[in-house]
Amino acid sequence: MATCDEPLHFRVLGTFEVTRGNRRCTPTAPKQRALLALLALHANEFVATSRIIDRLWSRSAPRSAIAALHGYVTAVRRVLTPGWTSATASHPVLATRPSGYVLRLEPHQLDLIGFRSLARRGQAEIAAGDCSGAQEALGAALGLWRGAPLADLRETGVFDHDVARLEKEHLELLRDRFDVMLCNGDGHLIVCDLEELCTTYPLWERFHEQLMLALCQAGRRADALTAYARAYRVLSSHAGIEPGPRLRAVHQVVLSGGDPFDLGHRHDRGFAGLRVAHAVSP
Missing domain, CATH: 1.25.40.10 (Tetratricopeptide repeat domain)
Incomplete structure:
Protein backbone atom coordinates (compact mmCIF):
# COMPACT_ATOMS: atom_id res chain seq x y z
CA MET A 1 0.00 0.00 0.00
CA ALA A 2 1.28 3.47 -0.92
CA THR A 3 2.49 5.75 1.86
CA CYS A 4 2.89 9.51 2.01
CA ASP A 5 6.66 8.94 1.80
CA GLU A 6 6.31 7.79 -1.81
CA PRO A 7 6.40 10.52 -4.46
CA LEU A 8 3.34 11.61 -6.38
CA HIS A 9 3.34 11.12 -10.16
CA PHE A 10 1.34 13.31 -12.52
CA ARG A 11 0.38 12.37 -16.08
CA VAL A 12 -1.16 14.79 -18.56
CA LEU A 13 -0.15 13.07 -21.84
CA GLY A 14 -3.37 11.09 -22.00
CA THR A 15 -6.11 11.03 -19.40
CA PHE A 16 -5.21 13.15 -16.38
CA GLU A 17 -3.86 10.91 -13.64
CA VAL A 18 -2.20 11.42 -10.28
CA THR A 19 -0.82 8.40 -8.44
CA ARG A 20 1.23 7.64 -5.35
CA GLY A 21 2.65 4.16 -5.74
CA ASN A 22 -0.30 2.00 -6.80
CA ARG A 23 -2.91 4.35 -5.34
CA ARG A 24 -4.81 6.86 -7.44
CA CYS A 25 -4.83 10.39 -6.04
CA THR A 26 -6.73 12.11 -8.84
CA PRO A 27 -9.53 14.37 -7.57
CA THR A 28 -12.96 13.30 -8.79
CA ALA A 29 -14.79 16.64 -8.45
CA PRO A 30 -14.62 18.39 -11.85
CA LYS A 31 -13.38 21.81 -10.67
CA GLN A 32 -10.78 20.28 -8.36
CA ARG A 33 -9.58 18.01 -11.14
CA ALA A 34 -9.33 20.92 -13.58
CA LEU A 35 -7.51 23.06 -11.01
CA LEU A 36 -4.86 20.40 -10.41
CA ALA A 37 -4.44 19.71 -14.13
CA LEU A 38 -3.94 23.43 -14.77
CA LEU A 39 -1.27 23.65 -12.08
CA ALA A 40 0.40 20.48 -13.41
CA LEU A 41 0.67 22.00 -16.88
CA HIS A 42 2.55 24.87 -15.24
CA ALA A 43 4.48 22.84 -12.68
CA ASN A 44 7.03 24.85 -10.68
CA GLU A 45 5.61 28.10 -12.05
CA PHE A 46 3.63 30.68 -10.14
CA VAL A 47 0.01 30.71 -11.31
CA ALA A 48 -1.98 33.75 -10.22
CA THR A 49 -5.34 33.34 -8.52
CA SER A 50 -6.93 35.65 -11.10
CA ARG A 51 -5.66 33.48 -13.94
CA ILE A 52 -6.95 30.30 -12.32
CA ILE A 53 -10.38 31.83 -11.81
CA ASP A 54 -10.50 33.04 -15.42
CA ARG A 55 -9.67 29.55 -16.66
CA LEU A 56 -11.95 27.58 -14.36
CA TRP A 57 -14.99 29.81 -14.88
CA SER A 58 -14.31 30.95 -18.45
CA ARG A 59 -14.18 34.62 -17.42
CA SER A 60 -17.70 34.56 -16.00
CA ALA A 61 -16.76 33.83 -12.41
CA PRO A 62 -19.30 34.27 -9.60
CA ARG A 63 -18.59 36.63 -6.71
CA SER A 64 -17.82 33.62 -4.55
CA ALA A 65 -15.08 32.38 -6.92
CA ILE A 66 -12.13 33.24 -4.67
CA ALA A 67 -13.70 31.53 -1.65
CA ALA A 68 -14.63 28.54 -3.82
CA LEU A 69 -11.07 28.34 -5.16
CA HIS A 70 -9.67 28.30 -1.63
CA GLY A 71 -12.00 25.41 -0.85
CA TYR A 72 -10.87 23.52 -3.97
CA VAL A 73 -7.22 23.99 -3.06
CA THR A 74 -7.80 22.63 0.44
CA ALA A 75 -9.70 19.63 -0.93
CA VAL A 76 -7.00 18.90 -3.52
CA ARG A 77 -4.29 19.04 -0.87
CA ARG A 78 -6.14 16.47 1.22
CA VAL A 79 -6.57 14.17 -1.78
CA LEU A 80 -2.87 14.42 -2.60
CA THR A 81 -1.75 13.98 1.00
CA PRO A 82 -4.27 12.14 3.18
CA GLY A 83 -4.10 13.27 6.78
CA TRP A 84 -2.72 16.68 5.89
CA THR A 85 -4.30 19.67 7.66
CA SER A 86 -3.47 23.33 7.28
CA ALA A 87 -3.01 23.54 11.03
CA THR A 88 -0.07 21.13 11.06
CA ALA A 89 2.20 22.26 8.22
CA SER A 90 2.45 23.86 4.80
CA HIS A 91 1.60 21.46 2.02
CA PRO A 92 4.64 19.64 0.56
CA VAL A 93 3.48 19.87 -3.07
CA LEU A 94 0.81 22.53 -3.57
CA ALA A 95 2.24 25.72 -2.09
CA THR A 96 0.47 29.02 -1.50
CA ARG A 97 2.10 32.21 -2.76
CA PRO A 98 0.86 35.78 -2.50
CA SER A 99 -2.11 35.93 -4.90
CA GLY A 100 -1.51 32.50 -6.35
CA TYR A 101 -0.15 28.96 -6.13
CA VAL A 102 2.76 26.78 -7.23
CA LEU A 103 2.69 23.02 -7.78
CA ARG A 104 6.20 21.93 -6.82
CA LEU A 105 7.34 18.80 -8.67
CA GLU A 106 10.64 17.10 -9.41
CA PRO A 107 11.26 16.30 -13.10
CA HIS A 108 10.53 12.59 -12.64
CA GLN A 109 7.10 13.34 -11.17
CA LEU A 110 5.51 14.76 -14.33
CA ASP A 111 5.40 13.02 -17.71
CA LEU A 112 5.36 16.35 -19.57
CA ILE A 113 8.72 17.36 -18.10
CA GLY A 114 10.20 14.03 -19.16
CA PHE A 115 8.65 14.30 -22.62
CA ARG A 116 10.15 17.73 -23.26
CA SER A 117 13.51 16.82 -21.79
CA LEU A 118 13.81 13.76 -24.04
CA ALA A 119 12.65 15.78 -27.04
CA ARG A 120 15.40 18.34 -26.43
CA ARG A 121 17.94 15.56 -26.06
CA GLY A 122 16.79 14.01 -29.33
CA GLN A 123 17.07 17.33 -31.14
CA ALA A 124 20.56 17.82 -29.74
CA GLU A 125 21.54 14.37 -31.03
CA ILE A 126 20.14 15.29 -34.45
CA ALA A 127 22.23 18.47 -34.46
CA ALA A 128 25.27 16.38 -33.53
CA GLY A 129 24.57 13.91 -36.34
CA ASP A 130 23.90 10.95 -34.06
CA CYS A 131 21.04 8.98 -35.64
CA SER A 132 21.13 6.20 -33.07
CA GLY A 133 21.09 8.52 -30.07
CA ALA A 134 18.36 10.66 -31.59
CA GLN A 135 16.15 7.67 -32.31
CA GLU A 136 16.55 6.36 -28.76
CA ALA A 137 15.67 9.70 -27.15
CA LEU A 138 12.76 10.49 -29.46
CA GLY A 139 11.38 6.98 -29.09
CA ALA A 140 11.51 7.28 -25.30
CA ALA A 141 9.72 10.63 -25.47
CA LEU A 142 6.97 9.23 -27.67
CA GLY A 143 6.64 6.30 -25.27
CA LEU A 144 5.36 8.72 -22.62
CA TRP A 145 2.47 9.73 -24.88
CA ARG A 146 -0.55 7.65 -23.84
CA GLY A 147 -3.18 9.31 -26.06
CA ALA A 148 -4.88 12.66 -26.49
CA PRO A 149 -3.58 14.97 -23.72
CA LEU A 150 -6.03 15.60 -20.89
CA ALA A 151 -8.53 13.46 -22.79
CA ASP A 152 -10.96 13.28 -19.88
CA LEU A 153 -11.00 17.07 -19.47
CA ARG A 154 -11.45 18.07 -23.11
CA GLU A 155 -15.18 18.67 -22.81
CA THR A 156 -14.64 21.35 -20.15
CA GLY A 157 -13.15 23.69 -22.75
CA VAL A 158 -10.65 24.89 -20.14
CA PHE A 159 -7.65 23.32 -21.85
CA ASP A 160 -8.29 23.88 -25.56
CA HIS A 161 -5.20 26.05 -26.04
CA ASP A 162 -2.98 23.77 -23.93
CA VAL A 163 -4.13 20.65 -25.77
CA ALA A 164 -3.51 22.27 -29.18
CA ARG A 165 0.02 23.23 -28.09
CA LEU A 166 0.79 19.75 -26.78
CA GLU A 167 -0.55 18.09 -29.91
CA LYS A 168 1.69 20.34 -32.02
CA GLU A 169 4.70 19.32 -29.93
CA HIS A 170 3.75 15.68 -30.45
CA LEU A 171 3.48 16.08 -34.21
CA GLU A 172 6.82 17.89 -34.36
CA LEU A 173 8.41 15.05 -32.42
CA LEU A 174 6.89 12.48 -34.78
CA ARG A 175 8.26 14.50 -37.69
CA ASP A 176 11.76 14.48 -36.18
CA ARG A 177 11.62 10.76 -35.44
CA PHE A 178 10.54 9.99 -39.00
CA ASP A 179 13.49 12.04 -40.27
CA VAL A 180 15.82 9.96 -38.10
CA MET A 181 14.27 6.71 -39.36
CA LEU A 182 14.69 7.89 -42.93
CA CYS A 183 18.30 8.68 -42.15
CA ASN A 184 18.69 5.11 -40.88
Missing part, protein backbone atom coordinates in the same frame (compact mmCIF):
# COMPACT_ATOMS: atom_id res chain seq x y z
CA GLY A 185 17.16 3.74 -44.08
CA ASP A 186 14.02 2.54 -42.29
CA GLY A 187 11.50 4.32 -44.49
CA HIS A 188 9.65 1.09 -45.25
CA LEU A 189 8.71 0.84 -41.56
CA ILE A 190 6.90 4.20 -41.44
CA VAL A 191 4.90 4.24 -44.67
CA CYS A 192 1.61 3.28 -43.00
CA ASP A 193 2.07 5.79 -40.18
CA LEU A 194 2.82 8.57 -42.63
CA GLU A 195 -0.15 7.71 -44.84
CA GLU A 196 -2.41 8.02 -41.80
CA LEU A 197 -0.84 11.32 -40.74
CA CYS A 198 -1.14 12.75 -44.24
CA THR A 199 -4.87 11.99 -44.10
CA THR A 200 -5.35 13.35 -40.58
CA TYR A 201 -3.17 16.45 -41.02
CA PRO A 202 -3.38 17.18 -44.74
CA LEU A 203 -1.80 20.64 -44.47
CA TRP A 204 1.44 19.39 -42.86
CA GLU A 205 3.52 19.35 -46.05
CA ARG A 206 6.46 17.77 -44.25
CA PHE A 207 4.50 14.55 -43.72
CA HIS A 208 3.71 14.41 -47.45
CA GLU A 209 7.40 14.90 -48.20
CA GLN A 210 8.43 12.22 -45.72
CA LEU A 211 5.88 9.82 -47.18
CA MET A 212 7.39 10.27 -50.63
CA LEU A 213 10.89 9.64 -49.24
CA ALA A 214 9.72 6.58 -47.30
CA LEU A 215 8.04 5.13 -50.37
CA CYS A 216 11.21 5.64 -52.37
CA GLN A 217 13.28 3.89 -49.73
CA ALA A 218 10.77 1.03 -49.91
CA GLY A 219 11.37 0.82 -53.67
CA ARG A 220 7.92 2.25 -54.50
CA ARG A 221 8.72 5.28 -56.65
CA ALA A 222 5.47 5.08 -58.58
CA ASP A 223 3.54 5.20 -55.32
CA ALA A 224 5.65 8.20 -54.27
CA LEU A 225 4.48 10.05 -57.40
CA THR A 226 0.90 9.08 -56.60
CA ALA A 227 1.39 10.44 -53.07
CA TYR A 228 2.55 13.75 -54.51
CA ALA A 229 -0.48 13.97 -56.79
CA ARG A 230 -2.73 13.33 -53.78
CA ALA A 231 -0.89 15.98 -51.74
CA TYR A 232 -1.31 18.46 -54.59
CA ARG A 233 -5.08 17.86 -54.70
CA VAL A 234 -5.46 18.05 -50.94
CA LEU A 235 -3.47 21.27 -50.55
CA SER A 236 -5.25 22.99 -53.40
CA SER A 237 -8.73 21.94 -52.26
CA HIS A 238 -8.24 22.49 -48.49
CA ALA A 239 -6.14 25.64 -48.53
CA GLY A 240 -6.16 26.90 -52.11
CA ILE A 241 -2.36 26.59 -52.35
CA GLU A 242 0.16 24.59 -54.30
CA PRO A 243 2.87 22.45 -52.68
CA GLY A 244 5.84 24.40 -51.35
CA PRO A 245 9.31 24.41 -52.92
CA ARG A 246 10.66 21.49 -50.85
CA LEU A 247 7.83 19.15 -51.78
CA ARG A 248 7.96 20.22 -55.42
CA ALA A 249 11.72 19.64 -55.52
CA VAL A 250 11.37 16.11 -54.14
CA HIS A 251 8.67 15.43 -56.74
CA GLN A 252 10.91 16.61 -59.58
CA VAL A 253 13.82 14.42 -58.46
CA VAL A 254 11.58 11.35 -58.08
CA LEU A 255 10.10 12.06 -61.49
CA SER A 256 13.59 12.27 -63.04
CA GLY A 257 14.85 9.13 -61.27
CA GLY A 258 17.34 10.96 -59.04
CA ASP A 259 18.02 10.60 -55.29
CA PRO A 260 15.19 12.41 -53.48
CA PHE A 261 16.41 11.48 -50.02
CA ASP A 262 19.55 13.57 -50.31
CA LEU A 263 17.59 16.48 -51.79
CA GLY A 264 14.84 16.15 -49.21
CA HIS A 265 17.26 16.87 -46.35
CA ARG A 266 19.95 18.94 -47.99
CA HIS A 267 18.51 22.19 -46.72
CA ASP A 268 17.10 20.84 -43.49
CA ARG A 269 18.82 22.77 -40.67
CA GLY A 270 17.97 20.01 -38.18
CA PHE A 271 19.75 17.42 -40.33
CA ALA A 272 22.86 19.44 -41.09
CA GLY A 273 25.03 16.92 -39.24
CA LEU A 274 23.39 13.67 -40.30
CA ARG A 275 24.79 11.42 -42.99
CA VAL A 276 22.70 9.17 -45.16
CA ALA A 277 23.05 5.64 -43.85
CA HIS A 278 21.35 3.89 -46.75
CA ALA A 279 20.83 4.95 -50.33
CA VAL A 280 17.36 5.20 -51.79
CA SER A 281 16.36 2.26 -53.93
CA PRO A 282 16.78 3.03 -57.65
Whole structure:
Protein backbone atom coordinates (compact mmCIF):
# COMPACT_ATOMS: atom_id res chain seq x y z
CA MET A 1 0.00 0.00 0.00
CA ALA A 2 1.28 3.47 -0.92
CA THR A 3 2.49 5.75 1.86
CA CYS A 4 2.89 9.51 2.01
CA ASP A 5 6.66 8.94 1.80
CA GLU A 6 6.31 7.79 -1.81
CA PRO A 7 6.40 10.52 -4.46
CA LEU A 8 3.34 11.61 -6.38
CA HIS A 9 3.34 11.12 -10.16
CA PHE A 10 1.34 13.31 -12.52
CA ARG A 11 0.38 12.37 -16.08
CA VAL A 12 -1.16 14.79 -18.56
CA LEU A 13 -0.15 13.07 -21.84
CA GLY A 14 -3.37 11.09 -22.00
CA THR A 15 -6.11 11.03 -19.40
CA PHE A 16 -5.21 13.15 -16.38
CA GLU A 17 -3.86 10.91 -13.64
CA VAL A 18 -2.20 11.42 -10.28
CA THR A 19 -0.82 8.40 -8.44
CA ARG A 20 1.23 7.64 -5.35
CA GLY A 21 2.65 4.16 -5.74
CA ASN A 22 -0.30 2.00 -6.80
CA ARG A 23 -2.91 4.35 -5.34
CA ARG A 24 -4.81 6.86 -7.44
CA CYS A 25 -4.83 10.39 -6.04
CA THR A 26 -6.73 12.11 -8.84
CA PRO A 27 -9.53 14.37 -7.57
CA THR A 28 -12.96 13.30 -8.79
CA ALA A 29 -14.79 16.64 -8.45
CA PRO A 30 -14.62 18.39 -11.85
CA LYS A 31 -13.38 21.81 -10.67
CA GLN A 32 -10.78 20.28 -8.36
CA ARG A 33 -9.58 18.01 -11.14
CA ALA A 34 -9.33 20.92 -13.58
CA LEU A 35 -7.51 23.06 -11.01
CA LEU A 36 -4.86 20.40 -10.41
CA ALA A 37 -4.44 19.71 -14.13
CA LEU A 38 -3.94 23.43 -14.77
CA LEU A 39 -1.27 23.65 -12.08
CA ALA A 40 0.40 20.48 -13.41
CA LEU A 41 0.67 22.00 -16.88
CA HIS A 42 2.55 24.87 -15.24
CA ALA A 43 4.48 22.84 -12.68
CA ASN A 44 7.03 24.85 -10.68
CA GLU A 45 5.61 28.10 -12.05
CA PHE A 46 3.63 30.68 -10.14
CA VAL A 47 0.01 30.71 -11.31
CA ALA A 48 -1.98 33.75 -10.22
CA THR A 49 -5.34 33.34 -8.52
CA SER A 50 -6.93 35.65 -11.10
CA ARG A 51 -5.66 33.48 -13.94
CA ILE A 52 -6.95 30.30 -12.32
CA ILE A 53 -10.38 31.83 -11.81
CA ASP A 54 -10.50 33.04 -15.42
CA ARG A 55 -9.67 29.55 -16.66
CA LEU A 56 -11.95 27.58 -14.36
CA TRP A 57 -14.99 29.81 -14.88
CA SER A 58 -14.31 30.95 -18.45
CA ARG A 59 -14.18 34.62 -17.42
CA SER A 60 -17.70 34.56 -16.00
CA ALA A 61 -16.76 33.83 -12.41
CA PRO A 62 -19.30 34.27 -9.60
CA ARG A 63 -18.59 36.63 -6.71
CA SER A 64 -17.82 33.62 -4.55
CA ALA A 65 -15.08 32.38 -6.92
CA ILE A 66 -12.13 33.24 -4.67
CA ALA A 67 -13.70 31.53 -1.65
CA ALA A 68 -14.63 28.54 -3.82
CA LEU A 69 -11.07 28.34 -5.16
CA HIS A 70 -9.67 28.30 -1.63
CA GLY A 71 -12.00 25.41 -0.85
CA TYR A 72 -10.87 23.52 -3.97
CA VAL A 73 -7.22 23.99 -3.06
CA THR A 74 -7.80 22.63 0.44
CA ALA A 75 -9.70 19.63 -0.93
CA VAL A 76 -7.00 18.90 -3.52
CA ARG A 77 -4.29 19.04 -0.87
CA ARG A 78 -6.14 16.47 1.22
CA VAL A 79 -6.57 14.17 -1.78
CA LEU A 80 -2.87 14.42 -2.60
CA THR A 81 -1.75 13.98 1.00
CA PRO A 82 -4.27 12.14 3.18
CA GLY A 83 -4.10 13.27 6.78
CA TRP A 84 -2.72 16.68 5.89
CA THR A 85 -4.30 19.67 7.66
CA SER A 86 -3.47 23.33 7.28
CA ALA A 87 -3.01 23.54 11.03
CA THR A 88 -0.07 21.13 11.06
CA ALA A 89 2.20 22.26 8.22
CA SER A 90 2.45 23.86 4.80
CA HIS A 91 1.60 21.46 2.02
CA PRO A 92 4.64 19.64 0.56
CA VAL A 93 3.48 19.87 -3.07
CA LEU A 94 0.81 22.53 -3.57
CA ALA A 95 2.24 25.72 -2.09
CA THR A 96 0.47 29.02 -1.50
CA ARG A 97 2.10 32.21 -2.76
CA PRO A 98 0.86 35.78 -2.50
CA SER A 99 -2.11 35.93 -4.90
CA GLY A 100 -1.51 32.50 -6.35
CA TYR A 101 -0.15 28.96 -6.13
CA VAL A 102 2.76 26.78 -7.23
CA LEU A 103 2.69 23.02 -7.78
CA ARG A 104 6.20 21.93 -6.82
CA LEU A 105 7.34 18.80 -8.67
CA GLU A 106 10.64 17.10 -9.41
CA PRO A 107 11.26 16.30 -13.10
CA HIS A 108 10.53 12.59 -12.64
CA GLN A 109 7.10 13.34 -11.17
CA LEU A 110 5.51 14.76 -14.33
CA ASP A 111 5.40 13.02 -17.71
CA LEU A 112 5.36 16.35 -19.57
CA ILE A 113 8.72 17.36 -18.10
CA GLY A 114 10.20 14.03 -19.16
CA PHE A 115 8.65 14.30 -22.62
CA ARG A 116 10.15 17.73 -23.26
CA SER A 117 13.51 16.82 -21.79
CA LEU A 118 13.81 13.76 -24.04
CA ALA A 119 12.65 15.78 -27.04
CA ARG A 120 15.40 18.34 -26.43
CA ARG A 121 17.94 15.56 -26.06
CA GLY A 122 16.79 14.01 -29.33
CA GLN A 123 17.07 17.33 -31.14
CA ALA A 124 20.56 17.82 -29.74
CA GLU A 125 21.54 14.37 -31.03
CA ILE A 126 20.14 15.29 -34.45
CA ALA A 127 22.23 18.47 -34.46
CA ALA A 128 25.27 16.38 -33.53
CA GLY A 129 24.57 13.91 -36.34
CA ASP A 130 23.90 10.95 -34.06
CA CYS A 131 21.04 8.98 -35.64
CA SER A 132 21.13 6.20 -33.07
CA GLY A 133 21.09 8.52 -30.07
CA ALA A 134 18.36 10.66 -31.59
CA GLN A 135 16.15 7.67 -32.31
CA GLU A 136 16.55 6.36 -28.76
CA ALA A 137 15.67 9.70 -27.15
CA LEU A 138 12.76 10.49 -29.46
CA GLY A 139 11.38 6.98 -29.09
CA ALA A 140 11.51 7.28 -25.30
CA ALA A 141 9.72 10.63 -25.47
CA LEU A 142 6.97 9.23 -27.67
CA GLY A 143 6.64 6.30 -25.27
CA LEU A 144 5.36 8.72 -22.62
CA TRP A 145 2.47 9.73 -24.88
CA ARG A 146 -0.55 7.65 -23.84
CA GLY A 147 -3.18 9.31 -26.06
CA ALA A 148 -4.88 12.66 -26.49
CA PRO A 149 -3.58 14.97 -23.72
CA LEU A 150 -6.03 15.60 -20.89
CA ALA A 151 -8.53 13.46 -22.79
CA ASP A 152 -10.96 13.28 -19.88
CA LEU A 153 -11.00 17.07 -19.47
CA ARG A 154 -11.45 18.07 -23.11
CA GLU A 155 -15.18 18.67 -22.81
CA THR A 156 -14.64 21.35 -20.15
CA GLY A 157 -13.15 23.69 -22.75
CA VAL A 158 -10.65 24.89 -20.14
CA PHE A 159 -7.65 23.32 -21.85
CA ASP A 160 -8.29 23.88 -25.56
CA HIS A 161 -5.20 26.05 -26.04
CA ASP A 162 -2.98 23.77 -23.93
CA VAL A 163 -4.13 20.65 -25.77
CA ALA A 164 -3.51 22.27 -29.18
CA ARG A 165 0.02 23.23 -28.09
CA LEU A 166 0.79 19.75 -26.78
CA GLU A 167 -0.55 18.09 -29.91
CA LYS A 168 1.69 20.34 -32.02
CA GLU A 169 4.70 19.32 -29.93
CA HIS A 170 3.75 15.68 -30.45
CA LEU A 171 3.48 16.08 -34.21
CA GLU A 172 6.82 17.89 -34.36
CA LEU A 173 8.41 15.05 -32.42
CA LEU A 174 6.89 12.48 -34.78
CA ARG A 175 8.26 14.50 -37.69
CA ASP A 176 11.76 14.48 -36.18
CA ARG A 177 11.62 10.76 -35.44
CA PHE A 178 10.54 9.99 -39.00
CA ASP A 179 13.49 12.04 -40.27
CA VAL A 180 15.82 9.96 -38.10
CA MET A 181 14.27 6.71 -39.36
CA LEU A 182 14.69 7.89 -42.93
CA CYS A 183 18.30 8.68 -42.15
CA ASN A 184 18.69 5.11 -40.88
CA GLY A 185 17.16 3.74 -44.08
CA ASP A 186 14.02 2.54 -42.29
CA GLY A 187 11.50 4.32 -44.49
CA HIS A 188 9.65 1.09 -45.25
CA LEU A 189 8.71 0.84 -41.56
CA ILE A 190 6.90 4.20 -41.44
CA VAL A 191 4.90 4.24 -44.67
CA CYS A 192 1.61 3.28 -43.00
CA ASP A 193 2.07 5.79 -40.18
CA LEU A 194 2.82 8.57 -42.63
CA GLU A 195 -0.15 7.71 -44.84
CA GLU A 196 -2.41 8.02 -41.80
CA LEU A 197 -0.84 11.32 -40.74
CA CYS A 198 -1.14 12.75 -44.24
CA THR A 199 -4.87 11.99 -44.10
CA THR A 200 -5.35 13.35 -40.58
CA TYR A 201 -3.17 16.45 -41.02
CA PRO A 202 -3.38 17.18 -44.74
CA LEU A 203 -1.80 20.64 -44.47
CA TRP A 204 1.44 19.39 -42.86
CA GLU A 205 3.52 19.35 -46.05
CA ARG A 206 6.46 17.77 -44.25
CA PHE A 207 4.50 14.55 -43.72
CA HIS A 208 3.71 14.41 -47.45
CA GLU A 209 7.40 14.90 -48.20
CA GLN A 210 8.43 12.22 -45.72
CA LEU A 211 5.88 9.82 -47.18
CA MET A 212 7.39 10.27 -50.63
CA LEU A 213 10.89 9.64 -49.24
CA ALA A 214 9.72 6.58 -47.30
CA LEU A 215 8.04 5.13 -50.37
CA CYS A 216 11.21 5.64 -52.37
CA GLN A 217 13.28 3.89 -49.73
CA ALA A 218 10.77 1.03 -49.91
CA GLY A 219 11.37 0.82 -53.67
CA ARG A 220 7.92 2.25 -54.50
CA ARG A 221 8.72 5.28 -56.65
CA ALA A 222 5.47 5.08 -58.58
CA ASP A 223 3.54 5.20 -55.32
CA ALA A 224 5.65 8.20 -54.27
CA LEU A 225 4.48 10.05 -57.40
CA THR A 226 0.90 9.08 -56.60
CA ALA A 227 1.39 10.44 -53.07
CA TYR A 228 2.55 13.75 -54.51
CA ALA A 229 -0.48 13.97 -56.79
CA ARG A 230 -2.73 13.33 -53.78
CA ALA A 231 -0.89 15.98 -51.74
CA TYR A 232 -1.31 18.46 -54.59
CA ARG A 233 -5.08 17.86 -54.70
CA VAL A 234 -5.46 18.05 -50.94
CA LEU A 235 -3.47 21.27 -50.55
CA SER A 236 -5.25 22.99 -53.40
CA SER A 237 -8.73 21.94 -52.26
CA HIS A 238 -8.24 22.49 -48.49
CA ALA A 239 -6.14 25.64 -48.53
CA GLY A 240 -6.16 26.90 -52.11
CA ILE A 241 -2.36 26.59 -52.35
CA GLU A 242 0.16 24.59 -54.30
CA PRO A 243 2.87 22.45 -52.68
CA GLY A 244 5.84 24.40 -51.35
CA PRO A 245 9.31 24.41 -52.92
CA ARG A 246 10.66 21.49 -50.85
CA LEU A 247 7.83 19.15 -51.78
CA ARG A 248 7.96 20.22 -55.42
CA ALA A 249 11.72 19.64 -55.52
CA VAL A 250 11.37 16.11 -54.14
CA HIS A 251 8.67 15.43 -56.74
CA GLN A 252 10.91 16.61 -59.58
CA VAL A 253 13.82 14.42 -58.46
CA VAL A 254 11.58 11.35 -58.08
CA LEU A 255 10.10 12.06 -61.49
CA SER A 256 13.59 12.27 -63.04
CA GLY A 257 14.85 9.13 -61.27
CA GLY A 258 17.34 10.96 -59.04
CA ASP A 259 18.02 10.60 -55.29
CA PRO A 260 15.19 12.41 -53.48
CA PHE A 261 16.41 11.48 -50.02
CA ASP A 262 19.55 13.57 -50.31
CA LEU A 263 17.59 16.48 -51.79
CA GLY A 264 14.84 16.15 -49.21
CA HIS A 265 17.26 16.87 -46.35
CA ARG A 266 19.95 18.94 -47.99
CA HIS A 267 18.51 22.19 -46.72
CA ASP A 268 17.10 20.84 -43.49
CA ARG A 269 18.82 22.77 -40.67
CA GLY A 270 17.97 20.01 -38.18
CA PHE A 271 19.75 17.42 -40.33
CA ALA A 272 22.86 19.44 -41.09
CA GLY A 273 25.03 16.92 -39.24
CA LEU A 274 23.39 13.67 -40.30
CA ARG A 275 24.79 11.42 -42.99
CA VAL A 276 22.70 9.17 -45.16
CA ALA A 277 23.05 5.64 -43.85
CA HIS A 278 21.35 3.89 -46.75
CA ALA A 279 20.83 4.95 -50.33
CA VAL A 280 17.36 5.20 -51.79
CA SER A 281 16.36 2.26 -53.93
CA PRO A 282 16.78 3.03 -57.65
